[in-house]
Amino acid sequence: MQTYFILAVQAGLAAALAWLAARGLLGKEDPTFAPAAAVGVIASAIGNHARRAVELVSGVGLGVLVGDLLIGATGTGAWQTGVIVFVAIAIAAAVRGTGALMVQAGGTGVLVATVSPTNPDLELPRTLNALIGGAIGLLVVLIIVPLNPMRTLRRVADPALGTFAAYMTTAAQALACRDACAADELLDEMRAAEPELDRLDEVVIAADEVARHSPLRWRRRRALAAYSQGVEHMERAFRNSRTLVRRLGTAVREKEPVPFELPAAIELYGEAIRMLHREYLTTKEPVGARERVLAAVREAGKACRQDIGFCGTIVVSQLRTIANDLLRATGVPRNEARRMVRRAAAGYG
Template identity: 35%
Template sequence: MAASGGPAGPGWAGPGGRPGARAGAHRLDAALARGRLSLRARRARLRSKAWQILQCSVAAAVAWFVARDLLGHPDPFFAPVAAFLGLGTSYGQRLRRVAEVTVGVAVGVLVGDLFVLWLGSGAWQIGLVVALALSVGFLLDAGQLLVNQAAVQGIIVATIVADPGEALVRWTDALVGGGVALVAATVVPAAPLRRPREQAAAVVGKVAGLLRAAADVVVAGEVEPALDLLADARSTDHLVRELQAAADEGLAVVASSPFRVRHGPTVRRVADLVTPLDRALRSTRVLTRQAAVTAYRHQRVPPSYAALLHDLADAAELVGEELRADRMAVAARGALLAVGRASAEVERTSDLSVEVVLAQVRSVVVDLLQVTGMGTLEATDALPPARA
């Protein structure tokens, strides 16, 4: 279509308008829309990280309090550092990260403290501290995080000379920070466990919205709404990325918190929906593109196709409602199968773009049937062949 000046072509404005001005207006609108979307995405990301920010802040403060006020260490710099580095701002492999950071910081601080205690501080001492800290890390067969922390903390210790009698106090502070991080890592709210199914419902809701808009486009055959639909469909990639991130985060929470283990089966079921939902959204984007092409070319689309799109949108909304209610959307299977049967009976045309709309309707039905728990082959076989 790009070469023929269709909806994907540069500067296309449709019949009856000035291509440059109309295309420029569309590009400006698209840029403003992307800016608003980006701002919303950043705000949503900040909200999603609110708990981790609070948790890291509290853990750092608690580690300082324990080391300074309970253990009497004058300046327990390494306690809050180890607590923060261990927790981080993501749930992925959190317990392993806490263990690696704690051991790495402890090794680096211990090696640095011993060298400063015996040999003093200077350029060659720092070189030996780094070499020894890295060697110990590799001998422990540790990950890169542990090795790096051992070297970095060794450098810090070797350059910040402790007061007499306090050489090994910093090593204790590192252990305190790691212990606080380990305890804090097991305390996880329920929000990361709800987010995967909420994001899955958002993806299905977007599919339903695009299908309804496509139905309106094929009925009205107007170019401007077709362009708007096309731009909307092309801005949906982030939804699947956010769904994958939410699923990964939920799985990480289940793996890191003993208090959330019972939620494991539910989170894993939602994680398994990422692939069919991704395919459903991709199929819907292809469908909307062909719907825009029919509007641009003024091709006749049978009324039954618009009815099919509306029915499929209704079924998709039912899938979203089931997901939000933390169910496997089995209740929506009947509505999807009805759309699949209807797609086999509608009239056929000789226009390729119109035929692609029908083909993508059937593809979306198959993808959403998998969201209800059906296998790929089972969902495909559930649709009767389209009539010739």
């Protein structure tokens, strides 16, 4: 709720400043498109500001130009509005624009055709209005009233990574209790929760951009850099953990032997995820998370050296894959991560 309140403040401030700036610089009575573009940039605050701002301002400019040129040639009306929207979106598609560019171009074309006064001398001022509004919007979100990137990130990362860790704990319990139904239910929950991890990637990109471009948030760059580098590997670990849960459910149904070290290893992965999240936030070197990952590999290695079934062997293999993902998320290079996993699996790491 606090984030949305700040976005509302940003939007109101940006609209007012854009109106004043366009009025002062261009001297026009109706600087409609400057506040509209400024608010559009604020609306992109949950994503990549710079990229979306360019898309938005380009879309506004394209819609204005197409609308004014066609209105000057054909006048206004229902079919003229349809033609303006068609041409604006077609041009956006022809230059391989994104969906945001197409929507903005079409929406602005409608605005020009139905609301804005018909005057062929306003093409350039309207386009300049859009550019001024876009610049003011960026100024507000990055310089004047920037969001706190760490607070925004935590609102998504806390539940996403907390849920991931909890899933590992539940998986360990299902295996230890030989509860195949619990494993099946967990797998369904994990499939449904994947958008949470995807959302985390989006928020990390947005927060990192604010930290890099906003002088007031530069001190957060180190913590966000760790998240930026690690989130891809965390997402991969989550996807691989679904395969792990599916296999352990099969192992239980097939009544395969389950050494106690195997659920202990899975529980250690949950602990590693929780610790990695804490170490990210405190900008500490994630030594604790690495230690727990390697401890999990060692426990899985002990289980593999005992009486274990086919599916149990696949569970161990999957645990090592996840270990590699989590070590990469802590900043360990690829080849070093593999070496560490091999040594730990053999009982040396």
